[in-house]
Amino acid sequence: MVFLFAIRPAVTERNEEELRLLERIGRQDQVAFAELYDRYASVVFSLLVRMIRFPAEAEDVLQEIFLQIWKKANTYVQAKGNVYTWIITIARNRAIDHLRATQHPLRGWKMDEDVLLQLQDDTHQSNPLVAAISSDYERFMCEGFATLSPEQRRVIEMSYYEGYTQAQISDHLELPLGTVKTRMRQGMIKLRDFLKERIEK
């Protein structure tokens, strides 16, 4: 468990709006909850289907995730971090829990939500990636992935969506561990720089 730094508001207007939505959800406002669901259900469900692969199971997990958001909204409002990233982190963690519980072979790692809050500290206000999500991001992300080599993309996807360790990726793809690490690093840095450049434009 990592202690939190003082958290201050993230910079973007959209995130401010989403924090207000969470605040209303914390006061048990069902309309606000439905609005947040409508905003993020598809992207969360897409992540779940990709990770769990069985749509029927993904539907159940989707409900559990949004129930968790309903229950924990107040806590997060106090932290005032990036709402989208928080939701995606919860979603990935719940998908990993589900895969473990149903004895899928995935050995996923879960991000500590407290660490996430720490990372969303006010020291990152100048960071363009700590920003609200716009419809442009979908395009940016697709374009970003297209800049990666298939090999870089594969190791990143095996880790993020499929929960493999680098050693397992190395075994699976029959590559030296150093090559897996290099591909992951080059791919991630390339994606980060691509997104930063696009968002700053």
Place this chain on the structure above:
Amino acid sequence: MNRDEFIQLSVEYAAGALHGDELTAFEEYLRTAAPQELNELAELVETTSLFPMALDQVTPPPYVRERLLQKIRSSLRAREAVEELSREFSGAKPPSNAPGWKSWMPIGVTFVALAMIVAFAWYVNNLLTTIEKQDRRLVELQNELTRKEELLNVLAAQHVEMVVMRGTPHYPVAYGKIIWDPEKRIAILQVANLPPVPSDKDYQLWVIKSAEGGLPISAGVFAVSSGGSFYFKIEQLAVTDPGEIAAFAVTLEPRGGVPAPTGAMYVAGSPGL
């Protein structure tokens, strides 16, 4: 830790590749990390959080939303009922001017009332846990029922088309069929006896049109967990005219699917065969 090591570990952390002792040690390091280091890590974490945006976006069925809201309304009602009962208990006032031994009465009454509230709270808590478990099971059953109803709705359409798929020489025991409503472009894929999909693979359904050079078009990926019979709904089949279909086929591909088939074919079928 030098900068190069920090970047490497941050990349692995953000991508979900850091495990066990390495993960613990890195999180420990973050307690005292410099703001610039945290900023670099935050950029990478934000980058990975955007990954799902690059996926083909899948909209959850409307009934998921309805049930979720229904569940929330029920929990609010249950909480209100519990609060109301608690208020009634705590609102009971003991007599104030009782003489002699009766002067202990207020304390006794308060004690009994408190004990009853604690016992009641414990009982309600157990009850809510049971209700929650049953609710979860109910949601699963309702979802299953809705999915079956959706399948039946496709079958109930006035005009449906069907293509039977047979196991290929690679896996002859498998079979399946596609039944679709050309008007709504909704289809049901049924497959049976396919082997369970390996963890790094998915089955991928292909539509092969007579035109467009016979190039296969992906109609989606799916997975099966055992050798039984499975049904999948396809929301937007990329076919408007049944006459343009040359064949359907299912291949085993890298997880998440590929733009063009690369793996072994398990079942295939053409209209009229």
